[in-house]
Amino acid sequence: MTLVGVPLIALAAALTVLAAVITVRGWGRRGWLRRTASVLLVEALLVVTAGLIVNRWERFYPSWDALRGDTGTIAVAEPPTPGLLDEEGRDFVWRPPGLSAWHLAEPPTIVLPDDYHDRPDVTFPVVVDFNEPPKATPDAVIVALKPTARTTAEALRTLPAELRRDLRVTTTDWAVEGNGPLPRRPVDALPPALAPPLRLPS
Numbered sequence: 001m002t003l004v005g006v007p008l009i010a011l012a013a014a015l016t017v018l019a020a021v022i023t024v025r026g027w028g029r030r031g032w033l034r035r036t037a038s039v040l041l042v043e044a045l046l047v048v049t050a051g052l053i054v055n056r057w058e059r060f061y062p063s064w065d066a067l068r069g070d071t072g073t074i075a076v077a078e079p080p081t082p083g084l085l086d087e088e089g090r091d092f093v094w095r096p097p098g099l100s101a102w103h104l105a106e107p108p109t110i111v112l113p114d115d116y117h118d119r120p121d122v123t124f125p126v127v128v129d130f131n132e133p134p135k136a137t138p139d140a141v142i143v144a145l146k147p148t149a150r151t152t153a154e155a156l157r158t159l160p161a162e163l164r165r166d167l168r169v170t171t172t173d174w175a176v177e178g179n180g181p182l183p184r185r186p187v188d189a190l191p192p193a194l195a196p197p198l199r200l201p202s
Helices: 005-024 034-060 065-070 154-168
Strands: 091-093 110-111 126-129 140-146 175-177
Touching: 005 034, 005 140, 140 154
Parallel strands: 126 140, 126 175
Antiparallel strands: 091 110, 110 140
């Protein structure tokens, strides 16, 4: 008998009517305790019947499993979208469309973790590195930049979105390393992906 089926509703309604008839017919022959219990039973059956009718109409609990909280659903994380440059080697020169607006001395170099190609279901953290040469960082995608006097934090605002299009990287909590000549800017001028925790060039 299904939870939203007509047979269950008919059974609940029949029990309600039967309990009401028995309560009325035996009203004078019972004590106050039995009369109170009979009235409460009729009211409870009436509420159950009404609840079953509403549940059939609205489908709050379409099955007994749903009523028990066992919906059978399993949370499944969507695999990350492959990046346009996922097939590149371990390190390569990166030339994104917005490169000219960054005013760098030369195009950035990308260094991928050793297992980047072996883990297509993983997004990797990012280190934006101003060191010469960039420091090796295991388990992170390194973006090595050579800024110029015209390179500003505002100019680099598009860097996170460009990198997320091309590689499987996280969207927040990137790190900044190095002593490059990036002009001093307030932290809130940096791209959102570079929000704390971060280490600004010193």
